[in-house]
Structure formats: structure tokens, C-alpha cells
Amino acid sequence: MGRIRVLSDNVANKIAAGEVVERPASVVKELLENSIDAGATEIRVEIENAGRRLIRIADNGCGMLRDDALLAFERHATSKLSDVKDLLSIATLGFRGEALPSIASVSRLVLETRAEEEQTGTRVEIAGGKMLNVEEIGQSRGTTITVRDLFFNVPARKKFLRSEQTELAHVASLVTHYSLAHPDKAFDLRDGARELLSVEPVADLRDRVFQVFGSGILEDLIRLEPTQRLFEVDPDEPAMPFALHGFVSRPQVQKNNRNSIYFFVNGRLIRDKLLLHALSAAYYNLMPGQSFPFALLFLDCDPQAVDVNVHPSKTEVRFRQQSFVHDFVRDAVREQLMESRPAPSFRASPVAQPAAQLPYSEFSQAMENVPVSAIEQAPPTIARAPVFTLQPQPGPAPHLDFYDASAAAPAQEPTGTLRLRVPDTHGSFPAGALSEGPSSLAGLGDLRPLGQLHESFILAAGRSGLWIIDQHVAHERILFEKVLVARSAGRVEVQQLLMPLILQLSPSQQIEYARIADELAANGFETEPFGNRTIAIKAAPAAIGPAELERVIYEILEIAEVEARRVSLDDLRRAIAASIACRAAIKINTHLDQSKMEYLLRELSKCEFPMACPHGRPVALEYSMKEILKAFHRI
Ligand code: ADP
Ligand code: MG
Numbered sequence: 001m002g003r004i005r006v007l008s009d010n011v012a013n014k015i016a017a018g019e020v021v022e023r024p025a026s027v028v029k030e031l032l033e034n035s036i037d038a039g040a041t042e043i044r045v046e047i048e049n050a051g052r053r054l055i056r057i058a059d060n061g062c063g064m065l066r067d068d069a070l071l072a073f074e075r076h077a078t079s080k081l082s083d084v085k086d087l088l089s090i091a092t093l094g095f096r097g098e099a100l101p102s103i104a105s106v107s108r109l110v111l112e113t114r115a116e117e118e119q120t121g122t123r124v125e126i127a128g129g130k131m132l133n134v135e136e137i138g139q140s141r142g143t144t145i146t147v148r149d150l151f152f153n154v155p156a157r158k159k160f161l162r163s164e165q166t167e168l169a170h171v172a173s174l175v176t177h178y179s180l181a182h183p184d185k186a187f188d189l190r191d192g193a194r195e196l197l198s199v200e201p202v203a204d205l206r207d208r209v210f211q212v213f214g215s216g217i218l219e220d221l222i223r224l225e226p227t228q229r230l231f232e233v234d235p236d237e238p239a240m241p242f243a244l245h246g247f248v249s250r251p252q253v254q255k256n257n258r259n260s261i262y263f264f265v266n267g268r269l270i271r272d273k274l275l276l277h278a279l280s281a282a283y284y285n286l287m288p289g290q291s292f293p294f295a296l297l298f299l300d301c302d303p304q305a306v307d308v309n310v311h312p313s314k315t316e317v318r319f320r321q322q323s324f325v326h327d328f329v330r331d332a333v334r335e336q337l338m339e340s341r342p343a344p345s346f347r348a349s350p351v352a353q354p355a356a357q358l359p360y361s362e363f364s365q366a367m368e369n370v371p372v373s374a375i376e377q378a379p380p381t382i383a384r385a386p387v388f389t390l391q392p393q394p395g396p397a398p399h400l401d402f403y404d405a406s407a408a409a410p411a412q413e414p415t416g417t418l419r420l421r422v423p424d425t426h427g428s429f430p431a432g433a434l435s436e437g438p439s440s441l442a443g444l445g446d447l448r449p450l451g452q453l454h455e456s457f458i459l460a461a462g463r464s465g466l467w468i469i470d471q472h473v474a475h476e477r478i479l480f481e482k483v484l485v486a487r488s489a490g491r492v493e494v495q496q497l498l499m500p501l502i503l504q505l506s507p508s509q510q511i512e513y514a515r516i517a518d519e520l521a522a523n524g525f526e527t528e529p530f531g532n533r534t535i536a537i538k539a540a541p542a543a544i545g546p547a548e549l550e551r552v553i554y555e556i557l558e559i560a561e562v563e564a565r566r567v568s569l570d571d572l573r574r575a576i577a578a579s580i581a582c583r584a585a586i587k588i589n590t591h592l593d594q595s596k597m598e599y600l601l602r603e604l605s606k607c608e609f610p611m612a613c614p615h616g617r618p619v620a621l622e623y624s625m626k627e628i629l630k631a632f633h634r635i
Helices: 024-037 066-071 084-088 099-105 155-159 164-181 205-213 216-220 273-282 322-340 355-368 372-376 441-446 471-489 507-522 546-564 569-584 594-606 625-631
Strands: 042-048 054-059 108-114 121-127 130-137 142-148 186-191 194-199 221-231 240-249 261-265 268-270 295-301 448-453 457-462 465-470 494-504 526-529 534-541 620-624
Touching: 024 042, 024 054, 024 099, 024 142, 024 164, 042 164, 066 121, 066 130, 099 108, 164 186, 164 194, 164 205, 164 261, 164 268, 194 205, 205 216, 205 240, 216 221, 221 322, 240 322, 261 273, 273 295, 273 322, 295 322, 441 594, 448 594, 457 471, 457 594, 465 471, 465 594, 465 625, 471 569, 471 594, 494 526, 494 546, 507 526, 507 546, 507 569, 534 546, 546 569, 620 625
Parallel strands: 042 186, 261 295
Antiparallel strands: 042 054, 054 142, 108 121, 108 142, 121 130, 186 194, 221 240, 240 295, 261 268, 448 457, 457 465, 465 620, 494 534, 526 534
8 A cells, every 4th residue: 555645635725836846946945855754864966057957866765665656746646644634733844745746747857766665666757747657676765856857848937047056056055954954864965076065964953054164153153052932722731842943143243134044943944024033033132233143043843833834835834823933932042142142353353254264154145145035935037146156266176165164265364464483482471361262241340441542442451352342332232231120120210301392293203102102101201292293201311311312202213113013012122222322322532531441341241241232233342362462473
């Protein structure tokens, strides 16, 4: 008895069907998902001409019985689902039984497969949907599918394919992401003679990240230890666990788009607005609004908690417990960010990129231009211009560097640096001066202020090196946290204005004002409607000078307008606090005496999160002893 059956019309009609074969990468995606569903531990992908001429995927999974090998090419034939009920809890990547027939109808396809239970394998040959030949073959357990001449019989679709580099980038990005989701499996990707990815099974996701991106990236990432939270469905039913693990970047890693954010829900790579929002909420006030982190997040839950049957290419999901999932992800990421509190160092500057980071930065640059959304959703016409340069840069490396740290370009010296070894005749530095690893900002209180640079930056000496602290940003962070604490304790210091300040509001400001008047009051702004679209402000938080008050109010109303769409009171509170802090903080170009500098550093060290201002700019940079010694050629 075979494993595959044809779904009844009733089930088939409930499936979010759509054209699954849009480009070579979509073929690779479907075949890769099948191999993973088949329990393969080794998946080899071979393409030629970026998949136009050939795509071959070989796996060592469970294989197919002879009868199944034929049935698999019927529409809605699948071994993964049988009735409508199953649609509510899909644990496999595939479930529609559509991919193989769709691919076979637009290419010349050969399937070679053998299941454990059978002595001989089966070879099925199909072209343009017509079965040409079926025969017995010798074959080891597993499945190999070869797809040649994609779209040979649909010239219109072939025309829509982008340049070879773009198509190749999509395939490479896809295989890379699946390899990240399955560190325990071996993946191989080659285009012609060129090896693009080759990773052996590893025990830990960290090792896979290293295999794929090289060592440079690990310094920039924070590991999210597996965290779990239970959702209480109702008191009589068992609670539903949600688990999250992965990596997120330190806040100083700032990307200008979302393309370095990868979410996997139960092992499926998806694009999801809810999760994206949860992630940006986690970085809220740690990173400027228009910047995005790198994230590799795996959310696992009961298949019943998430509907994957909402989008033809299965790249979107719908959570049944939306706000629970949102808050869980936001809080879990935020907690880890808070815990690590690392100091940004000069390494963050774009001038001095250590060589080890090269593979990752090139990789991510290339990836940045290939939105995952474009791979999986957008019609080919929307895809961006080709930017993924697969040609090796001038130099000896004969293959792609992006994936292989050891193949990185020769160590890069900042231009103009002379490599002279100066004999060390001046004794050595105390042990500890060269301590490795990112310094923590927790030691800020022990720094000795040396003076100001341009009356804007505090220079300070510490055990681990020389620090530069942006005085405005530092004060902003201090005030921000104080305002938040005072707000939640209901102890805001308020000053009465001698004359009420009258402000004119636009219609939309008027609406926002009505919505947040209570929150304004709780933050120390005593306001009152004053005629048509006018308000009177009678008192304000003590920290804000009268000259700044008008700006603060308008700024808060503007933020409220944006926040209204996000409905989070918590985010609104933080935004208000950020606005107050920014207006009240000491400005740059302001002289500070020794005691003021000491005060700032001390208060900063007490902050929960001293590394960035509420808008995400860095507070302090460290020029480590090691870097100083290196620069002076002492090590
Ligand atoms: P779906 O994955 O939605 O079930 P497909 O058309 O992708 O539909 O595949 C049809 C069926 O063929 C699968 O349900 C599975 O039983 C079988 N199959 C496809 N690829 C493989 C493979 N690599 N190894 C074993 N079985 C496979
Ligand atoms: Mg499938």
C-alpha cells in the first residue's frame, strides 16, 4: 500500500493554491522542502546556468515506493495530509501535493528514487507534463530529482526570468537559509563547477552560522538561549508552549533594510509582519527608527497554533494567538539585548573592517539587494536589479568567498598603514590591559574623565582603554530611563507655568490629543482643551525648559500618530520619555566641569542600557588598549 493518496476535492479546494513555479529558486524551494520532509540528512543541490538549464537535488531521505513515484505527479497527491482536519495542524513543509506536477509540467523532469522497503529503485521521466518513461533502476535509498530546461514550453515565463546572477542569488539565498534552519543536515550547493555552499552537519546552530557566514559575524551577534512561554488556551486544556531561539545582532549593527531578518516558524522560512514588528519593538529606543538588525529566529510551537495554509508559496502564516506571539518574541529578544549590554568599539566604524569580517559583510551586502520577499512573493518584474556579484573580485580566489571564512581575502590593512615592527624597548603593559572580548559598559563608573573634545565629547581613561562619550546622547539615555521610572512610579516632577502655553492643533493632532491626554497628564503635562482645536498647557515636567515645551508637545503628538497604528501603550510611553529626554539633555558645545563629567559617567553606569540613546545612537566608543597597542606597533 503506497503512502501517497490523491486529496479529495473537498480538501483540495480548501488549499491556498497558486502558481508555485515562478523561477528556478521556487523549484529549488519545493524540492528542498520535499527532501527535508523526507527526513534526509544530506541534501545536494546542483544547478547549471543558475537553474535555467539544470536543477538537480539529491537526498538520502525515505524515498518513494514505486507506485508512489507515479502517483506523486498527480495534482493534489500527497503523503502528508489526508483530510480537512489535518489542515489545522500541518507539521510538514509541504502539504498540497502540487509541487511535483507543477514542476513536471514546465520542464523535462527525471525522478530517481528508492524506498527502504523495496529492492530496486524507480526512474520516471516526464516532459512538459507527459509521462515518457518508467523503469526499474539500481539506486541507493533516497531521491534524486533532475529538472532540465525550465519553462522550455512556456516561453512567456522564461522571458520574465532575471539575469543569471539574480536568479542565482535567489537560489543561493534559499539554500543558505534552509541550511541555517537545519544545522544537523549536510547541504551542498554548486553552480556548474563552482561550489557555493558546502556544510557538514554540526551539533549547534552557532557552528552553522560560522560555517555559513564566517567568524566575523559571531562577534556582532547575541545568542538567544532557548526560551519558552506557555499560552493558556483555557484552564481546562493543557497550556500551549511557544519556544524561541536563534541569534540577533547587537544594536550597533544597523542595516538599512529588513533583508537580514530571517524568521523560521516550525522550520519554515516565512515573512511575517507581526514578527517583524515584534522584533523592531525589541530594538525600540536602541536603534534608530530606520535601521534594522540582523536576526535569525526560530519560533517553534504546536502546529495547531499557526495556520500555514494562507499563502500560495507558503511564505506567510497566521498565528492563532497573535498578540501573545508578538509580546513573547519582543520580550525574549529584548531581555537578551539588555543582558549583554556590550560597548561599541571603534571596530564599528566603517574605516577599519577587520579582514575576518569580510566574508560576512560581502555576503550581507549581496543579500541586502535580494529581498527574500522578492524571491518568494513578488513577480519577477518587481525583482531588483542584479547586484549579487558572483564573479570573484580581482584577486586569486577562484571561487565564491562569501560562505567561507578561510577563503577570505588577504588581511586588509587600512590604506597607508606601514607594517613596521618596532622592537619593544619600553617594557610591557600590565596584564589585563589586553583582555579580550567586548568591554562592558558596566565599568563606566570607574572611568577617569580627562576632558572634553570640542566641548561635546567626554574623553575618559579606563583600564581597558580610552573612551569617548557623547555628552548629549549620554545624558539623554540617563534622563530617558529616569523619566520612565518616574512615570511608572507615578512620581513625575512637575512645574507650573506662569502663563499657560496655548497651542494650535491640526485636525489629526486634535484626534491624537484626545486619545493620549491621560498619558500626557501622567507624564506631567497638565493640559486642557481651549476652544476649537486649541489646547492650553498649564504645567510640564520640570526637566523641560519653556523654550522646548512647544516642540516636545508637537513631537509627542506626531509620535502618537505613528504609534496609533501600532496600538502599544508601552511604545508610546517610551516615545514620550525619549522626546522629553532629548529636549532636556545637555547639548553639545557645552562646557562641562570635572564634577559634571564624573556625574554623567556615574549615572550612565547605573543605566539599565547605557550603550545607546533612546533613538539608537551609540553613547560611548572604546578605543581598546589592544587597538592602541596595535596602532603603535607594540603588538
Ligand atoms: P507535497 O510536498 O505538498 O506533499 P509534492 O508535489 O511536493 O507535494 O510531493 C508529492 C509527494 O511526493 C509528497 O507528498 C511525498 O510523498 C513525495 N515526495 C516528493 N519528494 C520526495 C522526496 N525527496 N523524498 C520522498 N518523497 C518525496
Ligand atoms: Mg512538496
